[in-house]
Amino acid sequence: MKLTVQIRLLPTPVQAAALEATLRACNEAATWAGGVAFEKDVKRNFALREHTYGEIKARWRLGAQAAQHVIKKTCDAYATLKANLKAGNLGRPGSKRYRKATEKPVAFRPGSAQPYDDRMLSWQMAGRRVSVWTVVGRIKDVAFTGSAEQLATLALYRKGESDLLVWDGMWFLNATCEVPEAPPNPDPHDFLGIDLGIVNIATTSDGEIMAGRELNRIRTRERILRTKLQKKDTPSAKRRLKKRRRKESRRARDINHKIAKHVVAEAERTGRGIALEELTGIRERVRLRKPQRATHSSWAFAQLGAFIAYKAEKAGVPVVYVDPAYTSRTCAECGHIDRANRVSQAWFACRSCGFVDHADRNSSRNIRARAWQLWRRGALSTAPAPPPRQRGGARRKRSVTASDARCANPAL
Template identity: 70%
Template structure:
């Protein structure tokens, strides 16, 4: 199982300047190589290396490994572009957007991530420092920090390359770790149903409601502030909006981590699996009023689902995805389905058997039951292969 750990570098001003110069040189070289690849139609590493390797080393003073990585990064970018064009990401062939994307070379941002292998980067986990190659020479004793749990995973399971990234003036190393999967629970005693919603982000069939009024109020404040800053259209307002957007995304990510950790821990403790809604098309199929649509679109439900999936895979907890259609209108006791069963947003009252419950709690019971049926029919546990944990 592959996980990605992000650690924060703490370089001195001199070290930070050297890292910034290195990123700029590597990405300038990759942009030039992308132009050559476009003109010569050489988009495989061995083929492109014949046209660019010697000049990259001489012109940008890159080391052998850095030049190789710049060429490989260029080829990977064209492979991704080709896949996106084939899958319709840029519209139909012949459309303006498709022509614009396919008719010019790939360009890399000056601070785009640069891969480092073990020849260019070494870790000193006890001292919490790294030795990293730059165009100004090798920098030693560059300090890094992170959460204790993440650093333990990094020291024990790091494999392969790491990416150097600069985000908002801060430096990070993103390292890939290969962790042995826990023994999967192939005979769960049941499932924990998880209903995702607007008022409560997640409600489980055990009755736990995650992030209600307090988080909702903070989200409303963030949305109002974002709206005010967008209306001003000044440079300072745009700068503040960008700053608050990052803060809002980090808060949502932290909340999703906490919710997923609690749900997986409860399922593992009780020997059960987890049943989740299939999130594909959630925004298209939701018929809501405009304020509710804004609230729905502003929360990363897919991120929450991926966090639950990879934490469950790490713990050996099976995960199944079920069709969420009519789970909010179906009675979890007699299974009568009707729109009239929801007289209010938070209330479920069955017109046939008279069963009354919180609407989200009732929906989570339906998801739990569908999850069990899917498992009995032979569905496999699902989890992503690569997910950020930092």
Template identity: 80%
Template sequence: MKLVVQVKLLPTTAQAAALEATLRACNEAASWASEVAFENDVKNNFALRKLTYNQAKARWQLGSQAAQHVIKKTCNAYATLRANLRAGNLGRPGSKRYRKATEKPIVFRPEGAQPYDDRILSWQFAERRVSIWTVDERVKDVEFTASPEQLTTLALYRKGESDLVCRDGVWFLLATCEASEESLNMTPVDFLGIDLGIVNIATTSDGEIMAGRELNRVRIRERGLRKKLQKKNTPSTKRRLKKRRRKEARRAKDINHKIAKHVVAEAERTGRGIALVDLTGIRERVRLRKPQRATHSGWSFHQLGAFIAYKARRAGVPVVYVDPAYTSRTCAERGHIDQANRVSQAWFACRNCGFVDHADRNGSRNIRARAWELWRRGAQSTAPAPPQRSDGRGGAGRKRRITASDARCASPAL
């Protein structure tokens, strides 16, 4: 399966200047190639290469491989734009947003990512250094660092292109890896149900609560700070908001990774599968008051499910998605369904048999039972490889960083 490992580069001042000049030259060339593609209505890689290859090399001092990657990056951006238009992500045809996206060529940011292949980027894993092409000359002995786990993955499985990225003056390489997978466990002894919620991000059918009230206190405090900054609406507060947004996204991703890692490790250790709820379209189905919307939509549960899916796929743990309908109102002991069973956010008390339990644990037990029933009726765990995505505005085609697409359960309806 494909993984993307992020390593941090530690260039000297001169090396960083050469890398910055390279990114700017490549993205200027990509913006120019985008104009040519737009004016001539040529979005095919080989056809656009005939129109732009020689001039891009001469005008921006690009090497042969770099020029080809620039042209390919441009075509990938237009392919992504077409996909978004077909999917309706940019509004209906004729709308203001639709016209804005289609009536002018794509422009690449000066610091947009640039792809490298093995001809213009070489790795020395033992010395933790890379040799990388730039518009000035080939820069050798650029140091890099990463966690021990990432370094091991990189040394064993690196294969394919790498993207050069600069964020806030810090340089990174996003390296593609072809990691091995364990064979899928087709005889799980049971399933580990995961209930996703707002107060408690994830609760297992074993009764373990992960990322609960303490995290929510931090999120509420940060939301209040965002409101204060948004009211000021000055250039400095906008810069601070941008910085805080990235920080909060990194924190959420880190927590999702930790939850997914723990869940998969527990399922693998006990020989169980993982049961998740299918939340597709939940935001469109649920109507909320304005004060509730930020809380309801403030966490990336899709990202958490994707992390669990790819980690489970790599460990050989089956993943089954079930319908979440009435899981919070159903008694996990006797199956009695009643809205009054949910006496509060935290507690569940069955009106029929008197069973009392933590509400999220009761819901996760119902999810586990549904997944087990589906598995016995012939459902299969499917965790396809993550699709390749292209960034329409920001440069190179981006691959998911240590993630995979959702596992989907090919099962009959309940």
């Protein structure tokens, strides 16, 4: 399987200036190529080369490999835009957002990532140095660092291109690695159901609850602080905002990694698979009150699901996705479905058989049961398709309620 290992570069000021000039030149060339592709309606790699390759090399002093990567990056951007338009991610045709995306060529920021292949970048793993092509010549002995696990993965499995990028003055290389997968478990004896939520980030069908109350309190405090700093609008306030802008996402990412690692390790230890809800389109399917929107939109549930999926694939643990409809209203003991079963955010009480349990644990048991039924039928998912857009931009109403939303709205 392919994994991306992020390595931090430690360039000297002279080396950093050369890298910055290279990124700026490559992205200026890519923006110009994007304009040519838009004007001539030529958005395929080899066709666009005929119109831009020579000009890019001459005007921006790029090497042959760099010029080809610039053109390919431009074509990839148009391919991504086309896919987003087709999926409806940029609104319906004719909407303001749709027109904004289609009526002008793609453009690249000066610090956008630039791909490098092995002709432009060489690694000296023993000395932790890289040699990088730049517009001012090849610079050697650029130091890099990373965690012990990252460096070991890089040394053993690096294969393919690497992306050079800069964030807040820090330089990174995102290296592609082909990591071998463990043999998949073809015959799990059961599944570990995982209910993802906002109040409780993840609840397993074993009854283990990984609460997110502390994280939510921190997020609320950070949001209030951001609002105050934005209102002050002073140079010092802007410096503090810039310093803190990625702190919350780093914290959430770290927590999600830890939860995913724990869940996959438990499933692997017990010989079980993992059952997850398919939450694609949850923001379009669920209507929330205004105070709840910021909390719901800032929760990285997709990131946590992706972490669980790739770690499970690496460990050979099967993952099954189920439709989340009514998992919060269904009794895990008798199967009775009733909205009134969900007494509160925390508790579930069946109106038919009287079964009482923690609401998220009850939902995770329903998820486990659905996954087991799917697996026995030879299926891997009952993921519902995203609701189609109607004319006028409105989403079609669905009769399903994702269990995710119940954490933000206990009435669901």
